Amino acid sequence: MPPASARPGLWPLSLSAVLLAAAPTASASAPPGPPPATAIRAEDATARLGQALPQGLYFGATWLDLDGDGDLDLTVPIDSDAGGTLTVWLNDGGSFRDVTAALGLAGIANARSAAWLDLDLDGDLDLYVTRRSDAPGNLLFENAGGVLRARPEGTGFDRPATDVAQAWADYDGDGDFDLYLAGVFVSRPRLLRNDGGFRFTDVSAEAGLDTLAAAIGGAWADFDDDGDPDLAIGEVTRFRVYQNEGGGFREVTPAHYAPRALLVCPSWADVNDDGRLDLFVGGLFPPLLFENRFAPGAAPETFFQDRTLDWGSGPPFGSGGTWADLDLDGDLDLLADGGSIGTRLIENLIAPSQTLLDVTADAGLPTLRTVTWHPSGADFDGDGRVDFFAAQDVDPRLYRNVSLTAGGAVTLALVPARGVVPIGARVELDLDGRLQVREVAWPASAFSFPAPRVVLALGARHTAPWVDVRWGSGLTERFHGLQAGRLETLVEGRGQPLPGGGKKTGRRDLAMSGASGAVAGEPVPDAPRALQLSCNPCREALGLRLAAGAAPIEEVRVHDVRGRVVRTLTARGGEAGWDLRDDAGSRVRPGVYWLRVGTGAAPGAAPEPSRTARVVILP
Numbered sequence: 084m085p086p087a088s089a090r091p092g093l094w095p096l097s098l099s100a101v102l103l104a105a106a107p108t109a110s111a112s113a114p115p116g117p118p119p120a121t122a123i124r125a126e127d128a129t130a131r132l133g134q135a136l137p138q139g140l141y142f143g144a145t146w147l148d149l150d151g152d153g154d155l156d157l158t159v160p161i162d163s164d165a166g167g168t169l170t171v172w173l174n175d176g177g178s179f180r181d182v183t184a185a186l187g188l189a190g191i192a193n194a195r196s197a198a199w200l201d202l203d204l205d206g207d208l209d210l211y212v213t214r215r216s217d218a219p220g221n222l223l224f225e226n227a228g229g230v231l232r233a234r235p236e237g238t239g240f241d242r243p244a245t246d247v248a249q250a251w252a253d254y255d256g257d258g259d260f261d262l263y264l265a266g267v268f269v270s271r272p273r274l275l276r277n278d279g280g281f282r283f284t285d286v287s288a289e290a291g292l293d294t295l296a297a298a299i300g301g302a303w304a305d306f307d308d309d310g311d312p313d314l315a316i317g318e319v320t321r322f323r324v325y326q327n328e329g330g331g332f333r334e335v336t337p338a339h340y341a342p343r344a345l346l347v348c349p350s351w352a353d354v355n356d357d358g359r360l361d362l363f364v365g366g367l368f369p370p371l372l373f374e375n376r377f378a379p380g381a382a383p384e385t386f387f388q389d390r391t392l393d394w395g396s397g398p399p400f401g402s403g404g405t406w407a408d409l410d411l412d413g414d415l416d417l418l419a420d421g422g423s424i425g426t427r428l429i430e431n432l433i434a435p436s437q438t439l440l441d442v443t444a445d446a447g448l449p450t451l452r453t454v455t456w457h458p459s460g461a462d463f464d465g466d467g468r469v470d471f472f473a474a475q476d477v478d479p480r481l482y483r484n485v486s487l488t489a490g491g492a493v494t495l496a497l498v499p500a501r502g503v504v505p506i507g508a509r510v511e512l513d514l515d516g517r518l519q520v521r522e523v524a525w526p527a528s529a530f531s532f533p534a535p536r537v538v539l540a541l542g543a544r545h546t547a548p549w550v551d552v553r554w555g556s557g558l559t560e561r562f563h564g565l566q567a568g569r570l571e572t573l574v575e576g577r578g579q580p581l582p583g584g585g586k587k588t589g590r591r592d593l594a595m596s597g598a599s600g601a602v603a604g605e606p607v608p609d610a611p612r613a614l615q616l617s618c619n620p621c622r623e624a625l626g627l628r629l630a631a632g633a634a635p636i637e638e639v640r641v642h643d644v645r646g647r648v649v650r651t652l653t654a655r656g657g658e659a660g661w662d663l664r665d666d667a668g669s670r671v672r673p674g675v676y677w678l679r680v681g682t683g684a685a686p687g688a689a690p691e692p693s694r695t696a697r698v699v700i701l702p
Contacts, residue, residue: 121410121430121440121442121445121446122410122412122486122487122488122489123409123410123416123428123430123442123445123446123486124446124447124484124485124486124487125428125446125447125448125470125471125482125483125484125485125486126447126482126483126485127480127481127482127483128470128481128482128483129479129480129481131177131178131179131481132172132179132481133178133179133180133181134181136159136161136170136479137161137163137165137167137168137170138161138163138165138477139161139162139163139165139168139476140161140162140163140454140476141159141161141162141456141474141475141476141479142160142162142195142196142456142457142474142529142530143160143196143456143457143459143474143526143529143530143531143532144157144158144159144160144459144472144474144531144532145157145158145159145160145196145197145198145199145459145532146158146459146460146461146463146472146532146533146534147199147208147504147532147534147535148496149171149173149199149208150173152174153465153496153570154174154175154176154177154463154465155174155461155462155463155534155536156171156172156173156174156179157171157172157174157179157461157463157472157481158170158171158172158197158199159172159472159479160194160195160196160197160212160530161194162193162194162195162214162215163192163193164192164193165192166189166190166191166192167183167189167190167191167192168191168192168193168194169183169188169191169194169197169212170183171183171186171188174463177463177464177465186231187230187231188210188224188231191212191214191222192214192218193214193215193217193218194212194213194214195213195214195215195247195248195530196212196213196247196248196249196526196530196532197210197211197212197213197532198210198211198249198251198525198526198532199504200251200260200502200503200504200506200525201260201501201502201503201504202223202225202259202260202277202281203225203279203280203281204258204259204501204502205226206503207226207229207503208226208503208504209223209224209225209226210222210223210224210226210231211223211224211249211262212224213247213248213249213264214247215247216247216266223281225281234281247265247266248264248265248298248299248300248301248529248530249262249263249264249265249526250262250263250264250265250300250301250302250303250314250524250525250526251263251303251506251525252303252312252314252506252507252524252525253312253506253507253555254274254276254290254303254311254312254314254327254330255276255330255673255674255701256310256311256330256557256620256674256675256699256701257620257699257701258501258502258556258620259277259279259502260277260502260506261274261275261276261277261283262274262275262277262283263275263292263301263303263314263316265298265299265300265301265316265317266297266298271287271294272287272292272294272296272297272298272301272316273285273287273292274286274287274290274292289331290330290331290332291325291331291332291333291334292314292325292332294316294323296318296319296321296323297318297319298316298317298318298319299317299318299319299346299347299348299402299529300316300317300348300526300528300529300530301314301315301316301317302314302315302317302348302349302350302351302524302526302527302528302529303507303524303525304351304360304522304524305360305507305509305522306324306326306351306359306360306362306375306377306386307326307377307379307386308359308377309327309675310553310557310675310697311327311329311330311674311675312327312507313325313326313327313332314327314332315349315350315351315362315364316349317346317347317348317349317364317365317366317403317529318347319345319346319347320345320347321347322336322347322349322364323336324336324337324349324362324386324387326383326386327674328643328674329643329672329673329674329675329676329700330672330673330674330675331672331674333383335383335386337373337384337386337387337389338384345366345367345368346366346367346402347364347365347366347402347403348364348365348366348402348403348420348457348528348529349362349363349364349365349403349528350362350363350365350403350404350405350406350527350528351363351522351524352406352415353415353518353519353520353521354372354374354394354406354414354415354431354433354439355374355394355433355434356413356414356433356434356517356518356519356520357375357518358511358518358520359375359376359377359520360375360520360522361373361374361375361390362375362387363396363397363403363404363406363417364403365397365401365402365403365404365419365420365528366401366402366403367400367401367402367422368400369391369396369399370391370396370397370398370401370403371389371391371396372389372390372391372394372395372396372439373387373388373389373390374387374388374389374390375387376388393437394433394437394438394439395438395439395440396439397417397419397427397429397439397441398419398420398421398422398424398427398429398441400421400422400423400424401419401420401421401422401427401455402420402422402456402457402529403419403420403457403528403529404417404418404419404420404427404429404457404458404528405417405418405457405458405459405460405527405528405531405533406418406527407460407469407471407533407538408469408492408538408540409428409430409468409469409484409486410430410486410487410488410489411467411468411486411488411489411490411491411492411538411540412488412489412490412540413514413517413519413540413542414431414433414434415431416428416429416430416431417429417431417439418457418458418459418460418471419458420455420456420457420458421443421455422454422455423452423453423454423455424450424451424452424455425443425448425449425450425451425453425455425473425475425478426443426448426455426458426471426473426475426480426482427441427443427448428441428442428443428446428448429441429442430442446486448482451475451478453475453476453477453478454475454476454477455473455474455475455476456474456475456529456530456531457474457527457528457529457530457531458471458472458473458474458531459471459472459474459527459531459532459533460533460534461533461534461536462484462494462534462536462538463481463483464483465570466484467491467492467494467538467568468484468485468486468488468492469484469533469538470482470483470484471484471533474530474531489542490540490541490542490543490544491540491541491542491543491544491545491567491568492538492539492540492541492567492568493538493539493541493547493550493565493566493567493568493569493571494536494537494538494539494569494570494571495510495536495537495538495539495550495565495570495571495572495573496536496570496571496572496573497510497523497535497536497537497552497554497573497575498572498573498574498575499554499555499556499575500554500556500558500575500576501556502555504523504525504535505523505535505554505555506523506524506525506535506555507522507523507524507554507555508522508523508552508553508554508555509521509522509523509552509553510522510537510539510550510551510552511550511551511552511553512539512547512549512550512551514541514542514544514547514548519539519540521537521538521539523535523537536570541567544567545566545567546564546565546566546567547564547565547567548563549561549562549563550562550565550573551581552573552575552578554575556575557697557699558575558576558580559580559581559582560575560576560577560578560579560580560581561578561579561581562578562579563579615627615628616696616698619698619699620698620699620700620701621663621698621699621700621701622700622701623663624660624661624662624663625660625661625663625698626658626659626660626661627639627658627659627660627661627678627680627696628657628658628659637653637654638651638652638653638654638680639651639652639654639659639661639678639679639680640652640678640679640680641661641671641676641677641678641679642676642677642678642679643671643674643676643677649665649666649671649676650664650665650666650671651666659680661678663700671700672700673700673701674699674700675697675698675699675700676697676698676699676700677695677696677697677698678695678696678697678698679695680695
């Protein structure tokens with residue numbers, strides 16, 4: 084067997100030496116004077132796993148309730164040539180037991196990431212495992228009546244050298260989950276469309292994502308808040324940002340960025356509590372932090388503003404991280420990869436003092452001589468505080484969050500109508516003018532899959548007055564009376580339907596059901612009357628009309644996600660139809676479109692406001 088450094092796709096063993104040699108000394112990294120006090124505290128809880136984890140390279144972990152008992156179970160992929168390096172631990176009251184063999188998953192080698200999700204939309208969890216590029220190939224397991232069954236070859240992404248990092252989202256709005264598969268050194272990254280039946284089609288070229296660059300990983304998030312997921316890609320020496328324009332992508336990477344990093348990994352979070360998802364870019368040189376300044380119709384070069392010098396960006400060395408409200412103060416703190424010195428805890432102090440502050444030592448975490456990748460967060464003991472697994476070579480650890488919190492919080496378990504894992508769901512809570520926005524991404528960054536539960540700080544309140552959820556389907560609902568200190572289960576379709584689902588353009592849009600096209604309940608009293616659509620999503624012609632009693636339709640303008648009018652329709656008999664073609668006669672591309680209706684009114688009456696609706700056009 085050739086040495087590890089000679090095998091393609093494996094991080095050379097020399098990389099560990101490089102990272103360790105580059106670790107900052109204590110005198111170089113220590114802040115002047117005594118460190119500020121922090122409420123964030125963590126304690127080592129690795130003993131709860133009951134046995135030592137196998138040796139190997141740790142890249143992340145996955146938290147999900149696998150057995151439906153309400154607590155969160157842990158899956159740890161480990162890159163090692165030895166078998167048995169994918170481990171699954173069931174959580175029994177805060178202690179864990181290894182059930183890998185019982186699930187039929189023993190003997191897997193060279194695992195890099197493991198994602199549990201409902202790929203065939205049958206209501207149970209399937210499993211996709213990526214492996215090192217020189218391993219025999221990635222692995223797909225179908226959940227067949229509670230038994231994991233390896234799918235045969237032919238899925239389109241199970242061959243050797245298909246690579247090591249996975250990111251899932253419904254990029255085309257058809258209701259199932261598609262895959263961005265990153266390629267390191269030997270594979271090109273690809274976007275794979277889910278065509279059902281565990282069949283996937285490479286659509287990288289037609290979607291505008293056909294790059295030859297070696298990618299570390301991808302992170303999906305709806306940064307422009309238009310209802311579909313956008314994509315940030317980390318490459319070996321740089322990153323890219325792609326805006327989803329209804330199933331096709333255009334690059335909107337901040338123009339000033341120059342390659343100055345290694346092993347780059349992006350992640351998304353609303354860092355400054357303004358309701359927009361900001362972009363953190365880690366790399367084994369100083370990370371970057373960009374404020375989201377997106378505005379509809381603005382030039383792409385204005386979408387992001389570099390705030391690295393203003394706010395800081397966490398540790399000076401490390402490939403990125405994930406975000407969680409560790410101290411329950413309402414903003415998101417950073418669980419950071421520290422490169423070669425162990426996991427770092429970065430407290431978010433942007434609201435009071437415009438800074439991110441490294442509080443690792445004060446919080447109780449040691450500085451370690453070990454290569455680190457992204458921590459993965461979950462409240463495994465049910466106390467309302469986010470704990471985390473630290474993916475550290477040689478010394479992986481499970482940490483329990485024992486932070487001193489000033490107030491309470493509510494934890495939300497989101498149950499989508501389809502798909503089990505609520506990928507793409509966005510939650511908003513506005514307390515006295517302070518906005519908390521959280522979006523479920525799978526993964527949150529590179530190889531890290533934190534629990535897809537949402538923790539919202541309530542301060543001194545005992546209940547949340549209301550929480551708004553925009554599901555991946557586009558349906559937006561409001562849930563009332565959520566109690567602090569509890570795990571609240573929110574089920575899609577059981578909240579109060581709201582207008583405003585999908586793209587936010589400064590007017591009150593209508594939330595439409597992504598499954599059937601029917602209006603998702605009655606709008607609030609002061610909202611415009613709903614549009615009735617013949618289908619949504621649609622593959623063929625679309626018919627529409629206003630609800631009974633509304634003024635007749637005169638004109639319908641069809642807008643794409645960039646706001647451009649692609650078709651103007653004339654109504655007859657109070658109704659209109661669209662053959663899914665643009666004004667030039669060409670069929671429009673699949674994706675999200677907006678219908679804006681102008682209505683007539685009786686002579687002398689004030690004109691009624693225009694009506695809008697979001698519709699998904701399928702291939």
